[in-house]
Amino acid sequence: MQKIETDICVIGAGSGGLSVAAGAVQMGARVVLIEGGKMGGDCLNSGCVPSKALIAAAKAAHAMRSGVAFGIAPVEPQVDFAAVKDHVFKVIETIAPVDSQERFEGLGCTVIRAWARFVGPDMVEAGDKRIKARRFVIATGSRPFVPPIPGLADLPYYTNETIFALRERPEHLIVIGGGPIGMEMAQAHRRLGCKVTVVEGAKALGRGDPELAAVVLENLRGEGVEILENSPVTSVSGSAGAIDVGLGDGRTVSGSHLLVAVGRQVHLDGLNLEVAGVSYDRKGVKVDASLRASNRKVYAIGDAAGGLQFTHVAGYHAGVVIRQIVLGLPAKATMRHIPWATYTDPELAQVGLTEAEAKKAHGEALTVLRQEFRHNDRALAEGKGKGLLKVMVVKGKPVGASMAGPMAGELIGLWALAISSGLKMGSIAGMVAPYPTMGEISKRAAGAYFSPKLFDNPLLKRVVGLVQRYLP
Known part of the structure; x- marks a missing residue:
């Protein structure tokens, strides 16, 4: 059996594992990347990428049926379902080289295509190779949960x-x-x-x-x-x-x-975590705020760490871990600024606290702002006026935003930035958005926070009256 010693061993070549491997090796660390399945993991092969490609094809078909409001006669599309799937797999094939074994070997990683299992606290076996590493990152993702339904x-x-x-x-x-x-x-x-x-x-x-x-x-x-x-x-x-x-x-x-x-269940099968002294349960590897496991040489990220099961969370976790095991800097993960989106039409998006969570946490200190898409000129022009943005504000800062409407998954990013950076509502209200865009809905919501202070303030009105009377 071939023996390999390395700085970092990454188990799992999905979004999070690839991010750790690419970042670490390009900054000078020795990296072994182990993957028993397909490079790119669930997101590329059976999750985010194919689902959004299928949704895009479905959107094109729906557009042919729904033009009557624009003066376009509806037509029933002739759907070639096999050709739709060809489109889906073409998208996967186009993106796949970015996640490929060849690319990561070109970056300097040692890539092993086999299933890994721990044989000690600082050693794993994968195929005919035994890898000893200073640090391990478990990034094995999750798989569909199949309930025990009779039949x-x-x-x-x-x-x-x-x-x-x-x-x-x-x-x-x-x-x-x-x-x-x-x-x-x-x-x-x-x-x-x-x-x-x-x-x-x-x-x-x-x-x-x-x-x-x-x-x-x-x-x-x-x-x-x-x-x-x-x-x-x-x-x-x-x-x-x-x-x-x-x-x-x-x-x-x-x-x-x-x-x-x-739903999904964390994929930890066969890792032999007990031998490595890594505590885990059905939700995933038990980690602290720095994503470190009970074995201090082991970290877990993404779905394997429990919590929110999103590709972008795995990528965020990768950055938290890289700062620690590559640069030696302290870092902790927090979920308060992590957005998520459901790509239905209209889309559904969320970051931070929902209205119910914010009321429970902040009580009377909470202000809930509401802005409907039917007041957004671009949404009306697109025939997509159904939808609503809610922003939860405490002491002038957003603590959550919820949205259902067109492009909600894109629009929620501004509120994720505001929460992660601690921005005040004045920063959003002062933003200049191009007209007409969906993004104006966020600016209008932020402006509504200040409206009572500006338009329902008797003292301010007296001051304005004096200014108008005496201003040269």
Whole structure:
């Protein structure tokens, strides 16, 4: 068995692991990168990239049906479902070289394509190689959680790891799970010509602000997506092409294809963490604020560290870890400024505290600003006036922002910056946004914070009166 000694061993070549490896090796550290599956991980191969490519194709199809408000006669698109999937995989292939083994070897990493397992507190084995490292970074990500529903194991079903390989359009897709993945895939497939039913045991999009989630769900229902909430699945039966999903209230939903999208579970299988003295549970590796595990030589990032399961969180974690293990600087991770978005139409986005969380934390000190997209000229021009921005403000600073509307995933970035940098509302109000843009909605919301102080202030009005009387 070949023995390798290195400074840093990164386990997992998804978004977070690749960021650590690229940053560390380019700053002079010796890096071994281990990946038993596909380079690029879930985000590139079965998550963010293919889902957004599919959503883009669905958006193009929807545009052909929805032009009547603009004076454009609607036309039913002729959807070539296999060609749509060709588009999806072309996008993956275009991005793949950035995450490839060849690129990282070119940067100077030693890349090992095998599954890793710890054989000691400072050593792992992968294939025919044994790697001893000064520091380890666990970046193994997560995989779809498949619930123990009676009958499910006996039927063909899809997850986000397999749905993109389906080249025949489902006649009726049943989606178990009304979270972000389930709702994104439901709307995309509906727009591509499938009948779609979503079955959710609690509230669909239940993680977000309920008022804003309602905006999204209303639009999806308007497009023909059937959404059954508070409907736990009790059984699955049938055969390929004829699947029956039994619900807790005795109803049965019948369809041709089944997508299971009820969440994700951390992928730590086979790592032999006990041997390394690394504490973990079903949520992930137990880490402190610096993302360090119980074994002080080991760090965990992204999904493997528990918490928010987003690609950009893994990238953020990578930066926190690099500062420590490459530069020797202290660094801690915080989630208060991390945004997230669901790419339905309209989009749903959040950063910081929701209205309910902010009320609980700050009570009467909280001011909630509301700005509707129907007051944004660009949104009206685009025919996308349905939507709402909420900003939670305490002592002149935003502590959270929630948004449902067009381009919410893009617009939330300004509020993420404001929260991470500790900006005051005056900074946002003083920003000059191009007209007409969706971004003006943030400026108007910030301006509304000062309106009562400016327009409902008797003392100010007296001062203005004196100025107008005596100003030369």
